[in-house]
Structures are given as C-alpha cells and as structure tokens.
Amino acid sequence: MSKIMTKRDVIEWLKATAAVLEENRRYLTDLDSPIGDADHGINMDRGFKKVMSQLPAVEDKDVGTILRTAGMALVSSVGGAGGPLYGTFFMDAGKAVAGKTELSDEDLVLLIESGLKGVVRIGKTNLGDKTMVDALHPAVEALRRAVADGVDTAEALRLMTEAASKGMVDTIPMLAKKGRASYVGERSIGHQDPGATSSYMILKTLMETLASGHRATG
Amino acid sequence: MKKLINKPEDVVKEELEGIALAYPDLVKVHFEPNFVYRADAPVKGKVAIVSGGGSGHEPMHGGFVGVGMLDAACPGAVFTSPTPDQMLEATKTVDGGAGVLHIVKNYSGDIMNFEMAADMAHGEGIRVLSILIDDDVAVKDSLYTQGRRGTGTTVLSEKICGAAAEKGYDLKRVAALCRKVNINGRCMGMALTSCTVPHVGRPTFELGEDEMEIGIGIHGEPGRLRMKLKSADEITEMLALSVIEDPAYSRTVREWDEAKGEWVDVVLQDPPFKEGDQVLAFVNSMGGTPAIELPIVYRKLHEICEKKGLKIVRNLIGPYITSLEMQGCSITLLKMDDEMIGLWDAPVKTPGLRWGT
Ligand SMILES: Nc1ncnc2c1ncn2[C@@H]1O[C@H](COP(=O)(O)OP(=O)(O)OP(=O)(O)O)[C@@H](O)[C@H]1O
Numbered sequence: 001m002s003k004i005m006t007k008r009d010v011i012e013w014l015k016a017t018a019a020v021l022e023e024n025r026r027y028l029t030d031l032d033s034p035i036g037d038a039d040h041g042i043n044m045d046r047g048f049k050k051v052m053s054q055l056p057a058v059e060d061k062d063v064g065t066i067l068r069t070a071g072m073a074l075v076s077s078v079g080g081a082g083g084p085l086y087g088t089f090f091m092d093a094g095k096a097v098a099g100k101t102e103l104s105d106e107d108l109v110l111l112i113e114s115g116l117k118g119v120v121r122i123g124k125t126n127l128g129d130k131t132m133v134d135a136l137h138p139a140v141e142a143l144r145r146a147v148a149d150g151v152d153t154a155e156a157l158r159l160m161t162e163a164a165s166k167g168m169v170d171t172i173p174m175l176a177k178k179g180r181a182s183y184v185g186e187r188s189i190g191h192q193d194p195g196a197t198s199s200y201m202i203l204k205t206l207m208e209t210l211a212s213g214h215r216a217t218g
Numbered sequence: 219m220k221k222l223i224n225k226p227e228d229v230v231k232e233e234l235e236g237i238a239l240a241y242p243d244l245v246k247v248h249f250e251p252n253f254v255y256r257a258d259a260p261v262k263g264k265v266a267i268v269s270g271g272g273s274g275h276e277p278m279h280g281g282f283v284g285v286g287m288l289d290a291a292c293p294g295a296v297f298t299s300p301t302p303d304q305m306l307e308a309t310k311t312v313d314g315g316a317g318v319l320h321i322v323k324n325y326s327g328d329i330m331n332f333e334m335a336a337d338m339a340h341g342e343g344i345r346v347l348s349i350l351i352d353d354d355v356a357v358k359d360s361l362y363t364q365g366r367r368g369t370g371t372t373v374l375s376e377k378i379c380g381a382a383a384e385k386g387y388d389l390k391r392v393a394a395l396c397r398k399v400n401i402n403g404r405c406m407g408m409a410l411t412s413c414t415v416p417h418v419g420r421p422t423f424e425l426g427e428d429e430m431e432i433g434i435g436i437h438g439e440p441g442r443l444r445m446k447l448k449s450a451d452e453i454t455e456m457l458a459l460s461v462i463e464d465p466a467y468s469r470t471v472r473e474w475d476e477a478k479g480e481w482v483d484v485v486l487q488d489p490p491f492k493e494g495d496q497v498l499a500f501v502n503s504m505g506g507t508p509a510i511e512l513p514i515v516y517r518k519l520h521e522i523c524e525k526k527g528l529k530i531v532r533n534l535i536g537p538y539i540t541s542l543e544m545q546g547c548s549i550t551l552l553k554m555d556d557e558m559i560g561l562w563d564a565p566v567k568t569p570g571l572r573w574g575t
Pocket residue numbers: 032036037039040043044079080081082083085119122123124125130131132133178179180193194195196272297298299300325326327328
C-alpha cells in the first residue's frame with residue numbers, strides 16, 4: 001500500500017490545527033455560549049498551544065508517539081469535556097499506529113476510527129446526542145468507504161471532510177443529550193454544536209495538510 | 219467588562235497566590251499542576267477528601283480546604299473542569315494512608331477528568347472512591363440529559379463528610395455518608411443577571427432589564443426558562459416549591475467498586491421530602507446579590523417550610539457557591555438526621571467556613 005502521510009505531515013497537521021483553532025477561538029466560544037458555558041474555543045486554543053510546546057521533544061519519534069504526546073498534552077491542559085475527549089481521541093489514534101513513521105490510507109482510516117472509538121468509550125456517546133461524535137462518525141464512515149472503494153486519497157479526504165461538515169451542520173436541529181448543552185433542553189435546538197465544529201476543523205485541516213504536502217512532492 | 223483583575227489569563231494563578239499568602243496557617247498552594255491543600259497534609263490515618271471544578275465559584279472549592287472539610291481542591295480555569303494531573307497530584311499529596319474520597323459534581327467534564335485521575339491513582343496503588351453530587355432539580359429527567367447538575371449540596375456534603383473524616387470514619391463510611399447527603403439534598407437556582415467570564419470579556423447570556431432566568435446552573439449557562447422579573451417572595455416560592463415538591467428522582471451513576479476493581483453502574487433514588495422532615499436550609503448568593511437580600515429570601519423560605527411541615531434545624535446563608543458576579547440566588551434543602559446534624563455542628567476551620575474552633 002502506498003504511503004500517503006509521513007510523520008512530518010502529522011506534525012504539520014497538528015501545527016496547522018493549532019493555528020486554525022487559535023483563529024477560531026472566538027467563533028467556537030461564541031457557539032458554546034447559547035448552549036454551553038462559553039469556553040470551548042478558549043479550551044481548545046489553550047490545549048493546542050500546549051501541544052505545540054510538547055512537539056519539539058518528539059519530532060524525531062514515530063507517528064504513534066507524536067499523536068500520543070499530543071493527546072496527553074490535551075488531557076493535561078484543556079480540562080472540561082474537550083480535554084478527556086480530544087485527549088483520548090489523539091492518544092487512541094496514536095496507539096493504533098504505534099511504531100509507524102509513514103501511514104497508508106488504511107492506516108489513516110484506522111487512526112481516526114480508533115480516535116472516534118476512544119471518544120465514544122469515554123463519553124458514552126450515541127449518534128444524535130449533538131456532540132463532536134456527530135461530525136466524527138460520518139467522517140470516519142465516509143473515509144473508510146472511499147478507501148475501500150479505492151478512491152484516490154485527495155478525493156477520499158474530500159469526502160471525509162464533506163461528511164464531517166454535513167454532520168456538523170446536522171447538529172443544528174438536534175436536541176442535546178450529552179454534555180452541558182443537554183441542560184438547556186429544548187433550547188439547544190437551533191444551535192450548532194461547538195465540539196462538532198472543532199472536530200470538523202481538525203479533519204478539514206488534515207485534508208488541507210495532505211493536499212499541500214502532495215503538491216510539494218508531486 | 220469591569221473586573222478587579224490584571225490580565226484575564228492570570229486570574230486563577232493570582233487568586234491562588236493571594237490565598238497562599240492570606241491563609242498560610244490553613245492551606246498551601248501547589249502550582250503546575252494547580253491545587254490548594256491542607257497545610258498539615260497528609261494527615262496520617264485520616265481519610266482525605268479531594269474536590270475540584272472550574273474556578274469562578276469561590277469560595278468553593280479552594281476556600282473550603284482546611285480542618286474539618288476538604289484536604290485538597292483542584293481549581294480549573296474559570297468554569298472549566300480541572301485536569302487529571304491536578305487531581306492525581308492532589309490525591310497523592312493528601313493521602314494519609316486511609317484512602318481518598320473524590321467529591322465530583324455531575325458535569326461531563328468533571329466526571330471524565332476525575333475518572334481518569336482516579337484510574338491513574340488506582341494504578342499507583344492509592345485507594346480512591348468517588349461520589350457524584352447531582353442535586354439540581356431544574357434538570358427534570360436523567361435519561362435524555364447528562365442528569366442533574368451538582369450545585370448547593372456540594373458545599374454541604376464537603377462540610378459533613380469533612381467532619382466525618384476528621385472523626386475517624388473509614389473510606390467506605392465517608393463515601394456512604396456522601397452518597398446519603400447527595401440523595402437527600404435538592405437545589406434550585408435563578409439569575410437576575412448574567413456573568414462575564416474574564417477570558418470572554420462579555421456576558422455569557424443576555425437578560426433584559428425586566429427578565430430573570432430560572433433553573434440556572436452555576437456556570438452562567440442558560441437556565442430552563444426565562445420570565446418576567448417577579449418579587450423576592452414570588453421568586454422564593456417558585457424555587458422553594460420546585461425543591462420541596464420534587465418527586466422521587468432516580469438515575470444511574472458510575473462508582474468505583476473496590477472489590478471488583480472496576481467502575482460499576484449504581485442506581486440511586488432520592489426520597490421526596492415529607493411532612494415532619496428536619497432540614498438544613500441553605501440560601502446562597504450567586505455572587506452579585508448583596509447580603510441584604512438573602513435574609514429576605516430566607517424569611518419567605520422559612521414561612522414556606524413551616525407551611526409544608528418541614529422543620530429547619532440548621533441554616534447557611536451567604537455566597538458559598540457562586541457564579542462570578544452573577545446576581546441571583548439558589549435554595550438548597552437537605553434532609554438531616556442526627557448523625558448529619560452532629561457532623562454539621564462539628565468544628566471547621568477553612569478560609570471560607572469557620573466555626574467551633
Ligand atoms: N459525552 C460526550 N461525548 C462526546 N462529546 C461530548 C460529550 N460531552 C460533551 N461533548 C462535546 O464537548 C463539547 C464541549 O466542550 P467544552 O470544551 O466546551 O467542554 P465543557 O462541556 O464546557 O466542559 P466543562 O464542563 O468543564 O466546562 C460539546 O460541544 C460536545 O461536542
């Protein structure tokens with residue numbers, strides 16, 4: 001299987017994610033105001049700043065170590081629900097590709113699928129609860145299907161991002177059943193979930209990172 | 219935003235620095251990871267009690283560290299649950315060999331972070347049990363939500379369990395007592411104004427001059443319903459009746475089972491209040507409501523309790539579990555038995571609560 005992602009790409013992905021979350025700090029926090037406690041953007045920005053500070057120490061290591069380090073940095077700095085959930089996402093994603101320095105498209109499916117499973121395990125989340133899982137789950141499904149069908153990587157990642165985007169928008173009419181948003185009951189309807197939005201951003205950044213990486217080598 | 223702060227990102231750090239300087243005889247502060255702990259920790263042979271949560275609810279939890287209450291408190295960023303490494307370090311620091319009880323408020327963030335910390339502590343051979351506080355009757359069902367939030371009863375459980383630990387209760391007994399306090403406590407809160415998270419810089423929600431929000435939590439999160447402003451008596455009646463008339467409430471919580479060595483689901487049921495019950499009445503300011511208004515609420519609450527046949531045997535009135543500068547209040551009623559009354563009266567010496575010493 002041809003390799004589509006190097007460990008340099010993984011580092012670029014994390015760096016680009018940190019930049020995107022910093023840029024969208026206010027936006028994610030605004031999404032968290034009507035249905036949460038107005039901190040999601042602040043939490044994510046703080047977490048990825050910590051990830052940035054930890055990256056230099058593991059830049060020479062394998063992809064698994066890099067992702068696990070990122071996960072542990074998130075767990076120890078984000079707090080809230082986002083910390084354990086995204087921390088587990090990256091730690092479990094890292095465990096799934098432990099020891100590898102390059103990833104095939106199947107590895108990539110395994111990586112985000114394992115991350116999603118970690119989130120669901122920790123959060124006891126169901127599809128339709130109006131959480132990040134509503135963006136992550138369809139994205140994983142779309143990527144898996146595309147890779148199984150032999151779709152080329154750029155298109156597979158585009159399908160993944162499209163599914164995440166749709167999943168994110170689909171949280172708007174949902175009634176929240178998990179997390180803080182569940183406390184506002186019916187009033188959670190009509191608002192986009194902040195965690196689903198940050199998940200979409202992380203996956204979109206993955207797509208963009210690999211697209212620019214391929215341009216560079218191609 | 220008008221606040222007595224320097225930089226928003228320094229609020230928690232500088233608050234902790236001030237606490238360390240102000241109460242050196244009672245507490246010490248550890249930085250990175252942040253936690254407040256008893257000056258004489260670890261107390262050998264005593265069960266230690268650790269709590270924590272987002273900052274912004276002061277004096278809870280850091281102000282309740284000291285003799286007869288908490289052994290350690292882990293403050294997160296404002297309104298954001300703390301992280302597992304804080305809880306783990308705090309747990310290790312205060313464990314006097316008799317085990318540690320984590321008192322956790324029912325918020326998904328707090329639960330997940332405390333569970334991770336408990337698992338890490340178990341991995342290091344420390345006995346940790348964990349009890350959830352979920353007393354907020356504004357949340358009606360537990361099936362389709364995260365369940366009731368942890369509010370006023372948290373303060374009461376920390377006082378009562380702290381006294382029990384001081385008296386020499388073992389870990390299992392302190393945990394059982396904490397569970398008992400939780401199922402016998404109910405709380406309901408309301409807001410007259412929103413609050414402003416320092417980092418965010420503007421109010422979390424908008425509330426008109428003539429509006430109020432009923433059924434709020436303690437994080438500036440919007441409540442269950444919004445209505446036209448009413449008088450203190452009318453508001454007190456709404457809150458008190460929601461608490462007193464709340465039916466039996468059942469939910470499934472996760473607790474650590476020491477024998478099995480795993481997290482297990484436990485079904486708990488809150489018995490409804492009934493005529494003849496002895497209660498502790500707790501009238502709490504959300505932070506911005508001045509002391510002059512709380513007795514007005516208490517006065518009406520007293521009248522309603524009397525009418526409903528509830529006997530107020532103890533009370534607590536003041537700002538103890540706040541939402542920054544939010545104006546508003548919460549009413550908590552806790553059904554008391556003689557054991558709990560004795561433990562409530564026991565000496566306590568913390569920055570935020572002090573008597574009998
Ligand atoms: N049980 C869960 N499973 C999956 N995702 C969840 C769950 N609970 C919350 N979330 C996600 O977390 C997001 C909120 O993250 P945020 O960082 O704001 O944490 P929080 O709930 O405010 O935490 P805290 O309780 O400490 O403030 C939600 O938008 C949702 O997508």
